[in-house]
Amino acid sequence: MGEFELIQAYFKSSACAYLNKNISLGIGDDCALLRPSPQSEIAISTDTLVADVHFPAKGDAFLIGQRALAVTVSDLAAMGANPIGFTLALTLPCVDQAWLKRFSEGLCLKAHECSISLMGGDTTKGPLSITITVFGEVPLGKALRRDGAQPDDLLCVSGYLGEAAGALSMVLDNKPYDFSALLKSYWSPIPQLVIGHALLGKATACLDISDGLVADCGHIAKSSNVALVIEASKLVISPLLSAVYEDEQCLQNILVGGDDYQLAFTIPRDLFSELVKTHPSIQVIGYVTKGSGISVVDKKGVPIVLSQQGYQHF
Amino acid sequence: MGEFELIQAYFKSSACAYLNKNISLGIGDDCALLRPSPQSEIAISTDTLVADVHFPAKGDAFLIGQRALAVTVSDLAAMGANPIGFTLALTLPCVDQAWLKRFSEGLCLKAHECSISLMGGDTTKGPLSITITVFGEVPLGKALRRDGAQPDDLLCVSGYLGEAAGALSMVLDNKPYDFSALLKSYWSPIPQLVIGHALLGKATACLDISDGLVADCGHIAKSSNVALVIEASKLVISPLLSAVYEDEQCLQNILVGGDDYQLAFTIPRDLFSELVKTHPSIQVIGYVTKGSGISVVDKKGVPIVLSQQGYQHF
Secondary structure, eight states: OOOHHHHIIIIIISSOOOOOOOOOOOOOOOEEEEETTEEEEEEEEEEEEBBBTTBBBTHHHHHHHHHHHHHHHHHHHHOOOOEEEEEEEEEEOOOHHHHHHHHHHHHHHHHHTTEEEEEEEEEEESSEEEEEEEEEEEEEOEEEEEEEOOOTTTEESSSOHHHHHHHHHHHHHTTTGGGGHHHHHHHSOOHHHHHHHTTTOSSSSEEEOOHHHHHHHHHHHHHHTOOEEEEGOOOOOOHHHTTTTTTTHHHHHHHHHHOOOOEEEOOOHHHHHHHHHHOOEEEEEEEEEEHHHHHHHHSSSOOOOSOOOOOOOO | HHHHHHHIIIISSSOOOOOBTTTEEEETSEEEEEEEOTTTTEEEEEEEEETTTTOTTTTTTHHHHHHHHHHHHHHHHHHOOEEEEEEEEEEEEEEHHHHHHHHHHHHHHHHHTTTOEEEEEEESSSEEEEEEEEEEEEEOOOOOOSOOOOOOEEEEEESOSSHHHHHHHEEEEOOOOOOOHHHHHHOOOOOOOOHHTTTTTTOSSEEEEEOHHHHHHHHHHHHHHHHHEEEEEGGGOOHHHHTSOOHHHHHHHHHHHOOOOOOEEEEHHHHHHHHHHHHOEEEEEEEEESSEEEEEETTOOBBOOOOOOOOOOO
């Protein structure tokens, strides 16, 4: 099976490679063509997942496909953008048709969930690696950036944290998908597109938590030139996490574990109560203040020292 | 040096990471933001270059950076699109600052040549690999596609072919850049943006030749549902190529060697003479006819049998 047959069989003819009002040309030409709506901006993000760095090479290809797309679409959620399309750059050591079938099925399922279409890509030979670039649309000038947090804003997250980190040892042991409900948080994170969209015009800063709560909140603090205080006592522990771990380990997973792809955002206090009514998974976990950096404090306001700050590649 | 310091030092603060009227947010947030001009479409293409598959891992990082961007921007030229921006997904085995400096300098020089800005990306640890996704703008509905070639159109190329293929053995031997002028064709291909733009509203089909003239013309034939005839006697041999190779080898390099990133296009006969006046590098190399597939014929119209068809990954 050659490169072109492979693309035709597993990607071009896939149910997730469809044209729509924003995609006028898909897979098969030199470029795909995206047709923007009037008064919109195109949000763009790229993520690479390398075998045995970001996922176990021997993992189920269905899950790898699903997760690769989810973590990238999550960046659209973090900007409040509506997904349009994505390109897939897939590097494969060889043509393994069973693997490709599973991978494209997982990719396609997640694409369907996120209403995003496969527009193009590149298939090359080499060590297994997946680079996905996503495109979404956001009303002109309204995108959720990291640099607008204001002192006295509330610091919130879109849902439970730490579940994916809690699953990591099971992932590395290659446990089957149904071994634990925590594995779903790792292998099939749900991009918070609905909440991201609801935050447009309300949140002053927003990002998705991929490297860990503390590390990622540090990016908001730096970009917005403010300090963020995380109140440990306000962090609501996921029942899935507390069923497996002691309190201390739960807190560690919540604070420094990445991979949940929930949103962290800052919002003026007067806009919060309306928001939480329609999106009850949202938790207030702290506040913004003058200064710089991140601190995590206990019930009495005493800083907690963390053993690690979050994931870094090098 | 961590991931964020690396991005800051070699990419975010690079001279090629600038905002312009079409880029409202660049490196450093969850997404970059592209602001389309009214009545335009966004052309998008992704290319991956894997070490020791697409370039020698021990090659000069400056040349690798330059070439990686050039081959991807070439896809914009093939659609007649004006470059806007690109994302860079860079996978590195380790942080080698000297390598990164050279790579970003090469990338930046080519970005400057092509008037394209670095908008975002991802830096990960793993086997050396580069995935670039480019964005360009083209007037709504005017992009040069592969599917419009009509019987009796002329088949043309934008310039000399085969030079990069002629350099390949020197590339694999890791010869220095100044060893032969042919090496420039391989390491620093020039995306044919000017000719691509000039073809808008004129060419009926167009693509860039990356896998070889015959293989790539095959894509036009298939997409347009026509046959293409390449007249070998009309192929003009590059003086750089004929200085090194015998006629027979020159022809082989021209017909099946990839990597030149010249454009192949079809155009109605009555539009050709005006075009070649302003773009004298353009060569007529054949014509379109009813039927399917590609044939290469000699002066007498007798088909020439080729020993290989072009580059395929698997």
